[in-house]
Amino acid sequence: MRRTADVVIIGAGVTGAALAYELARRGIRNVVVLERRFPCSGATGRCGGGIRQQFTTTHNIRLAMESVEHYGTLAEELGVDIEFIQGGYLILAETEEEREAQRKAVALQNDLGLPSRLLTPEEAAEILPLLDITTIKSATYCPTDGHANPFRVVEGYLRRARELGVVLEKFTEVVDLEPRGERIVEVRTSRGPISPGLVVNAAGAWSGEISRMAGVELPNKPVRHEIAITEPVEFFMEVMVISIHNGIYFSQTMEGQIIGGIGLPDERPGYNLSSSLRFLRTYSRELLRYVPALGQLSVLRQWAGLYDVTPDAQPILGPTPGLENFIQANGYSGHGFMIAPAVARHLADYIEKGVKSEILEKLSLERFKEEIRGEAFVVG
Amino acid sequence: MTHASRVTRQEPKDEPIVCRCEEVTLPEVVQAIREGYDTVEELKRHLRVGMGPCQGRTCLPLLARVLARETGRSLAEVMEEISTRPPLIPIPFEVWRGK
Numbered sequence: 001m002r003r004t005a006d007v008v009i010i011g012a013g014v015t016g017a018a019l020a021y022e023l024a025r026r027g028i029r030n031v032v033v034l035e036r037r038f039p040c041s042g043a044t045g046r047c048g049g050g051i052r053q054q055f056t057t058t059h060n061i062r063l064a065m066e067s068v069e070h071y072g073t074l075a076e077e078l079g080v081d082i083e084f085i086q087g088g089y090l091i092l093a094e095t096e097e098e099r100e101a102q103r104k105a106v107a108l109q110n111d112l113g114l115p116s117r118l119l120t121p122e123e124a125a126e127i128l129p130l131l132d133i134t135t136i137k138s139a140t141y142c143p144t145d146g147h148a149n150p151f152r153v154v155e156g157y158l159r160r161a162r163e164l165g166v167v168l169e170k171f172t173e174v175v176d177l178e179p180r181g182e183r184i185v186e187v188r189t190s191r192g193p194i195s196p197g198l199v200v201n202a203a204g205a206w207s208g209e210i211s212r213m214a215g216v217e218l219p220n221k222p223v224r225h226e227i228a229i230t231e232p233v234e235f236f237m238e239v240m241v242i243s244i245h246n247g248i249y250f251s252q253t254m255e256g257q258i259i260g261g262i263g264l265p266d267e268r269p270g271y272n273l274s275s276s277l278r279f280l281r282t283y284s285r286e287l288l289r290y291v292p293a294l295g296q297l298s299v300l301r302q303w304a305g306l307y308d309v310t311p312d313a314q315p316i317l318g319p320t321p322g323l324e325n326f327i328q329a330n331g332y333s334g335h336g337f338m339i340a341p342a343v344a345r346h347l348a349d350y351i352e353k354g355v356k357s358e359i360l361e362k363l364s365l366e367r368f369k370e371e372i373r374g375e376a377f378v379v380g
Numbered sequence: 381m382t383h384a385s386r387v388t389r390q391e392p393k394d395e396p397i398v399c400r401c402e403e404v405t406l407p408e409v410v411q412a413i414r415e416g417y418d419t420v421e422e423l424k425r426h427l428r429v430g431m432g433p434c435q436g437r438t439c440l441p442l443l444a445r446v447l448a449r450e451t452g453r454s455l456a457e458v459m460e461e462i463s464t465r466p467p468l469i470p471i472p473f474e475v476w477r478g479k
Contacts, residue, residue, distance in 0.1 A: 301467075
């Protein structure tokens with residue numbers, strides 16, 4: 001194992017993989033990615049693969065819009081079919097309040113140049129004919145949203161990064177970080193120490209624990225989200241559907257499988273990754289309320305992943321106050337996969353040139369000293 | 381609803397099949413192991429082996445043997461890495477929903 005590296009990235013999820021590639025592409029190639037298990041073994045490999053731009057905060061919308069642009073050319077750039085489908089996202093609302101929130105969200109999104117629009121229930125049914133609109137008050141739709149295969153994306157990023165000289169150390173756990181003065185001077189792993197130039201904390205739900213090793217508290221909390229996938233059926237939905245009423249999301253993969261989940265509002269923070277019957281019953285009930293035709297479709301498998309949730313549901317990006325070579329790249333609150341290509345570019349530009357973008361300034365750890373308006377639509 | 385998986389649309393393959401549901405062949409498995417996907421869980425995610433309707437009941441023991449042979453690890457060690465996810469057989473949404 002290398003004993004020194006210009007950049008040590010902790011975590012081989014989509015953030016770590018994308019950043020490794022973006023650094024290598026800029027000529028920063030003495031990069032080591034440390035992964036406790038294997039690439040995609042955390043939230044990235046457990047997520048629904050949705051790529052949405054219809055958010056309610058300026059930064060989330062901007063990062064997502066930049067990412068969609070990158071996702072559009074990523075397959076060609078990495079030489080991997082990432083199964084990117086831009087079939088749009090249809091967001092459902094069932095109350096007057098939710099409709100008003102949608103109207104405001106679309107206004108902000110349109111101001112930022114996103115082609116989202118508010119739809120009547122009938123217009124929503126034109127996009128997804130199997131949708132039962134009995135309880136639907138309104139919907140929003142953005143045709144450039146979509147979904148992709150997280151495994152292919154991470155494989156693609158890592159393959160290119162490694163071709164350019166990046167080293168991936170899987171089954172290598174970070175056990176301690178040693179800060180001295182204003183720097184982390186040593187990363188201790190289960191396979192020996194590394195002297196880092198910079199350390200990037202891309203450990204997802206474990207970011208808080210990693211950060212604590214350096215004596216830095218993050219406001220992030222791990223929260224379980226469960227998900228399920230069905231047998232494949234004939235392709236009938238290009239669009240990905242989510243609801244701000246109950247937090248459900250579902251889409252159809254290239255394989256024809258319906259993948260989706262629903263957040264349970266009383267889920268307590270923690271590292272519980274078990275699968276529950278309660279989730280499957282709730283998800284089935286809400287899914288069939290929206291698409292009754294799926295009643296006889298069989299669930300093949302369910303699992304869980306951990307959202308790394310911040311108080312405002314926006315990521316924490318950039319250097320840590322007091323520890324300038326410790327870069328945070330976490331806190332995605334369930335939206336890491338969809339914004340990773342943009343996040344990686346912002347962070348790689350900072351690491352290369354030392355200049356923070358406006359987004360990095362706004363999304364630094366320091367913001368939690370002040371009160372800030374958070375993301376309202378925390379769904380897949 | 382018509383079930384039509386990717387597999388049924390493909391041309392039949394000549395090589396020995398390890399995973400029938402996802403139609404993954406022995407040479408594909410061996411190549412993936414040599415590329416560094418050298419645990420059961422990584423192979424599942426890379427090749428989709430074991431992720432079809434049988435949920436790996438047929439193929440994962442075969443896969444484990446290939447993996448043990450290729451990596452020189454013991455079969456018991458390789459088998460221990462296998463994780464399972466409920467439900468163990470496909471069950472329709474309307475059954476989960478109940479009445």
